[in-house]
Amino acid sequence: MSSSPPPLLFFFLIFLSIASAIKLPLSHHTDQLPTNDPYLSLRRLADSSTARAQQLKQPSSIKPDENALSAPSASAAVVKSPLSAKSYGGYSVSLSFGTPSQTIPFVFDTGSSLVWFPCTSRYLCTGCGFSGLDPTRIPRFIPKNSTSSRVIGCQNPKCQLLFGPDVRCRGCDPNTRNCTVACPPYILQYGLGSTAGILLTEKLDFPDLTVPDFVVGCSILSTRQPAGIAGFGRGSQSLPAQMKLKRFSHCLVSRRFDDTDVSTDLDLDTGSGHDSGSKTPGLSYTPFRNNPNASNAAFLEYYYLNLRRIYVGTKRVRIPYRFLAPGPDGNGGTIVDSGSTFTFMDRSVYELVAEEFAAQMSSYDREKELEEITGLGPCFNISGKGAVTVPELIFEFKGGARMELPLSNYFTLVGSVDNVCLTVVSDNTVSSTGGRSGPAIILGSFQQQNYHVEYDLENDRFGFAKKKCIP
Numbered sequence: 001m002s003s004s005p006p007p008l009l010f011f012f013l014i015f016l017s018i019a020s021a022i023k024l025p026l027s028h029h030t031d032q033l034p035t036n037d038p039y040l041s042l043r044r045l046a047d048s049s050t051a052r053a054q055q056l057k058q059p060s061s062i063k064p065d066e067n068a069l070s071a072p073s074a075s076a077a078v079v080k081s082p083l084s085a086k087s088y089g090g091y092s093v094s095l096s097f098g099t100p101s102q103t104i105p106f107v108f109d110t111g112s113s114l115v116w117f118p119c120t121s122r123y124l125c126t127g128c129g130f131s132g133l134d135p136t137r138i139p140r141f142i143p144k145n146s147t148s149s150r151v152i153g154c155q156n157p158k159c160q161l162l163f164g165p166d167v168r169c170r171g172c173d174p175n176t177r178n179c180t181v182a183c184p185p186y187i188l189q190y191g192l193g194s195t196a197g198i199l200l201t202e203k204l205d206f207p208d209l210t211v212p213d214f215v216v217g218c219s220i221l222s223t224r225q226p227a228g229i230a231g232f233g234r235g236s237q238s239l240p241a242q243m244k245l246k247r248f249s250h251c252l253v254s255r256r257f258d259d260t261d262v263s264t265d266l267d268l269d270t271g272s273g274h275d276s277g278s279k280t281p282g283l284s285y286t287p288f289r290n291n292p293n294a295s296n297a298a299f300l301e302y303y304y305l306n307l308r309r310i311y312v313g314t315k316r317v318r319i320p321y322r323f324l325a326p327g328p329d330g331n332g333g334t335i336v337d338s339g340s341t342f343t344f345m346d347r348s349v350y351e352l353v354a355e356e357f358a359a360q361m362s363s364y365d366r367e368k369e370l371e372e373i374t375g376l377g378p379c380f381n382i383s384g385k386g387a388v389t390v391p392e393l394i395f396e397f398k399g400g401a402r403m404e405l406p407l408s409n410y411f412t413l414v415g416s417v418d419n420v421c422l423t424v425v426s427d428n429t430v431s432s433t434g435g436r437s438g439p440a441i442i443l444g445s446f447q448q449q450n451y452h453v454e455y456d457l458e459n460d461r462f463g464f465a466k467k468k469c470i471p
């Protein structure tokens, strides 16, 4: 890390080169799934999807913490978290930071906004032994090896990207801009995990584009994090916001390729030369929605969609509006999240959808035991039934855009070829209007496989179309 005082104001914006679109390979998170136990791998994906939903529902609080890093002793690293196997099930993207650049993998996450990497050779990660992953081998960024790493000063406006305008700079005279106190350490608390570190500015490098003074978290302590996180959410500290992207898009390669190195591109569009307002041919669009509760910072980071109807086959499932759209208190509503594997639905929504599938598939035996084992459901025994008839699952959005999911995006074969389960998860808390918190429906990455998905930030809308990601 540079020992020179942090530069206070840097007005460099992005140097745009000729390229207006950047392509980054998106690959599956390299967590190995044990192929010999398909129940276990599904169970873990289901569990991690529910845990993820809890994380999004108890919004991650970002807070400065003076004690977090002042004592990075053994005691600070003791965290009581059960070491149960949770396959992450996310998608990974590699980014290059520093001079000379160091390339490290990140979890591609549209449900949060800070970009942070495991940082320094002393990085400590507890509860990070996901499916045989050795936490000491999680790739990390070494600021000492980079000539462009700068600790962000407390009065640097970039400090406010994360902490807001009211950040307290202890020991700084508010009347001068001459202060060498660093921006406070951050702690990001999630439902099950956390990460803590300090903010840096670094050079973010792409093949044809350099972003100087990118604000990135240098995390020194984490719990339950398989890698750093590339936050693509709607917050001002996110990668799209800092790069002023006009849009970004991807096509998530099917999970059937889990064991291979297949990757597809994440396209970052800086927009130079792009016709603003133009639609990408073939895509259906629906506007993003803002959460009405602006006092909850996390709710402002999520990509809310205007989900209007859910159909199972031709039958419309009657879902109360308060689940489809966020209410005045900010709770409820539907978001799209690349960090969730399976789609999550609040118990009351899930039951309505599951019951409708069960009703329409009543000619198959329900496999309750399998539902217990996998955490998915409903599950059916399709043995000896010949051609299987499964109703369609359709999400209909404001403006009429319809997402008619391919069967492999919402049903999976389990174990043998004799059983199928709906790949939607819920939790056990029966949500009443009083108890509910956070988004009620979270569209996960499993449901986005083989879709061209576009986050059109310039026009504040979400576009999608079915597409074979790997022809």
Ligand SMILES: *[C@@H]1O[C@H](CO)[C@@H](O)[C@H](O)[C@H]1NC(C)=O
Residues within 6 Å of the ligand: 102, 140, 141, 142, 145
């Ligand atoms: C950082 O520099 C040291 C010493 O030059 C070197 O041994 C180490 O491999 C470097 N680490 C990275 C991640 O580049």
Ligand SMILES: *[C@@H]1O[C@H](CO)[C@@H](O)[C@H](O)[C@H]1NC(C)=O
Residues within 6 Å of the ligand: 178
């Ligand atoms: C900033 O503070 C340092 C030490 O406190 C002092 O030497 C320097 O003159 C100050 N600079 C300005 C521009 O006030």
Ligand SMILES: *[C@@H]1O[C@H](CO)[C@@H](O)[C@H](O)[C@H]1NC(C)=O
Residues within 6 Å of the ligand: 293, 295, 296, 328, 329, 330
């Ligand atoms: C907005 O969210 C905050 C935090 O979750 C909550 O305390 C507050 O009551 C909510 N505002 C309204 C109007 O319900």
Ligand SMILES: *[C@@H]1O[C@H](CO)[C@@H](O)[C@H](O)[C@H]1NC(C)=O
Residues within 6 Å of the ligand: 381, 382, 383, 384, 418
């Ligand atoms: C599924 O149904 C077949 C035929 O009815 C039966 O033989 C088999 O045991 C069932 N499988 C399970 C897991 O119950």
